[in-house]
Amino acid sequence: MFNRNRANQEEALDRIGRALVRAAARAGEAEAERVAAEPYLFTRVRARIAERQRAGDESGLLFLALFRRTVPIMALATILALMLLWFGDGSVTGTAFSDEVLLGTNQSTAERLLFSERRAISNDEVLATILARDDRSGNNR
Amino acid sequence: MDEANETKTVDASAAQPAVCSDATLAARACAGDEAAFEELFSRHRRRVALIAGRFFRRREQIEEIIQESFTKAYFALKDFVNAQEQSFAAWIARIAFNTCYDELRRAARRPENALSEPSDEEADWLRERAFVAGPEHDVEANAIARDLAEKLLSRLSPEDRLLLVMLEVEGMSVAEIAAITRWSPSKVKVRAHRARLALRRALKRLL
Numbered sequence: 037m038f039n040r041n042r043a044n045q046e047e048a049l050d051r052i053g054r055a056l057v058r059a060a061a062r063a064g065e066a067e068a069e070r071v072a073a074e075p076y077l078f079t080r081v082r083a084r085i086a087e088r089q090r091a092g093d094e095s096g097l098l099f100l101a102l103f104r105r106t107v108p109i110m111a112l113a114t115i116l117a118l119m120l121l122w123f124g125d126g127s128v129t130g131t132a133f134s135d136e137v138l139l140g141t142n143q144s145t146a147e148r149l150l151f152s153e154r155r156a157i158s159n160d161e162v163l164a165t166i167l168a169r170d171d172r173s174g175n176n177r
Numbered sequence: 178m179d180e181a182n183e184t185k186t187v188d189a190s191a192a193q194p195a196v197c198s199d200a201t202l203a204a205r206a207c208a209g210d211e212a213a214f215e216e217l218f219s220r221h222r223r224r225v226a227l228i229a230g231r232f233f234r235r236r237e238q239i240e241e242i243i244q245e246s247f248t249k250a251y252f253a254l255k256d257f258v259n260a261q262e263q264s265f266a267a268w269i270a271r272i273a274f275n276t277c278y279d280e281l282r283r284a285a286r287r288p289e290n291a292l293s294e295p296s297d298e299e300a301d302w303l304r305e306r307a308f309v310a311g312p313e314h315d316v317e318a319n320a321i322a323r324d325l326a327e328k329l330l331s332r333l334s335p336e337d338r339l340l341l342v343m344l345e346v347e348g349m350s351v352a353e354i355a356a357i358t359r360w361s362p363s364k365v366k367v368r369a370h371r372a373r374l375a376l377r378r379a380l381k382r383l384l
Contacts, residue, residue: 046377049377049380049381050373050377052380053373053376053377053380054345055322056322056325056326056329056330056376056380057326057330057341057342057345057346057376058345058346059322059323059326060323060326060327060329060330061230061231061232061342061345061346062346063234063323063326063327064229064230064231064232064233064234064239065227065230067230067234067235067236067239068226068227068229068230068239069223069226069227069230070236071226071229071236071239071240071243072222072223072225072226072227072243074240077218077222077240077243077244078215078218078219078222080240080244081218081243081244081247081248081251082211084244084245084248085248085251085252088248088252
């Protein structure tokens with residue numbers, strides 16, 4: 037009974053929904069007919085086509101102009117980079133990629149002393165530190 | 178005498194323009210013949226205007242759809258001439274539907290286009306008629322129905338609206354809709370089902 041009522045209700049909603057969709061779609065029919073009968077419609081379409089063509093030509097020209105300017109600059113930059121690489125070759129390998137830098141053997145004595153003191157703290161040391169702090173706080177109370 | 182008759186026949190055939198097919202006109206327009214494109218425009222402008230009228234009521238909106246559809250068609254003529262798969266009428270209809278769909282999506286993004294809520298009078302009117310099984314033209318003939326329909330449809334997504342118009346107003350088949358929207362037939366079916374559900378929900382909220 038309940039299902040039948042629900043089905044009827046949905047059917048009614050679908051029916052009125054269809055009618056409303058058709059009503060909305062037909063509401064513009066008369067206006068559409070009037071617009072279609074306008075005398076200068078094609079002139080406006082032609083104007084729009086011409087405008088698009090012009091815009092397309094302009095963007096093409098803009099791209100060409102940009103291309104003409106950027107290509108020589110890029111070429112010059114590439115030549116410069118190649119020249120730098122070619123002529124500055126020896127000096128770069130001499131310092132930047134030496135074994136001393138990679139292995140760290142070029143460190144000064146002070147640095148070596150500093151890093152020789154650096155080592156990981158063991159678990160026993162951590163425990164001892166905690167216990168000592170607890171003892172101190174217990175004594176203070 | 179015979180010569181005079183022959184001249185008359187030649188004159189008559191010259192006066193009557195030869196009726197070219199759409200495909201021939203499209204090929205000529207593609208080659209740069211503007212008169213051929215104007216002829217295509219004259220033949221199909223009404224159909225495109227009516228498609229625009231299915232979705233929009235304002236004059237400038239309908240005109241915009243016509244202009245945009247034919248401009249797109251002009252620049253895509255080469256594709257139509259090369260493909261030759263369908264009639265020009267079906268091809269321009271597809272462009273027009275897609276242009277309407279684009280415009281609906283653009284309109285949905287603009288908050289100023291949000292329509293007002295249905296009035297109490299409209300809601301009462303709907304309640305009165307919702308469960309009375311009467312002929313549909315009674316509903317369609319009423320001006321309230323049109324305003325209310327416009328408000329209800331504005332709540333649907335552009336996809337739902339496009340599908341409902343194609344199915345319920347244009348009476349298109351799933352295959353035809355699939356060809357226009359370039360969706361798969363199963364996607365069209367699923368979307369159509371969802372569109373009907375969305376419309377039902379929108380109506381339920383009012384009743």
